[in-house]
């Protein structure tokens with residue numbers, strides 16, 4: 803299993819100029835030490851990072867758009883995976899950190915501990931490129947391939963449990979405006 807912070811650093815390193823949308827809670831928090839204008843730190847809108855990413859990907863087909871999501875967030879907005887393929891988006895890389903539950907709200911188990919396979923869900927929703935990785939070397943390889951590709955990817959990254967010590971500003975308007983200006 804991977805440390806989310808280390809895997810996040812690889813995603814940012816390989817992102818180049820690509821925008822990154824952080825999911826609610828730890829997925830966003832671990833982006834903070836790798837701050838850049840094209841990071842969008844989403845506060846509170848649980849499950850909606852992928853919807854923000856989808857909208858951006860459809861509006862800007864010249865960019866690959868990265869979403870760093872949590873398994874609990876995907877479970878909260880499970881239809882987002884079907885919506886992504888139904889929209890025909892080609893330039894979305896949807897990373898799902900799977901730590902087996904809702905860490906930020908107290909570590910309630912959900913999803914994979916009960917046999918939910920989010921890679922299989924993504925495949926069932928029409929993703930031709932859906933993989934699960936559990937080590938940093940594999941994540942780097944798969945993420946590079948996804949970034950260089952011209953079709954949507956769902957990457958499930960198995961990560962250790964653990965809360966992030968980092969927090970972005972709570973000035974959501976400033977966060978939005980900086981991200982918007984960068985694009």
Ligand SMILES: [Mg+2]
Pocket residue numbers: 872873874875899900901902903904905
């Ligand atoms: Mg989780």
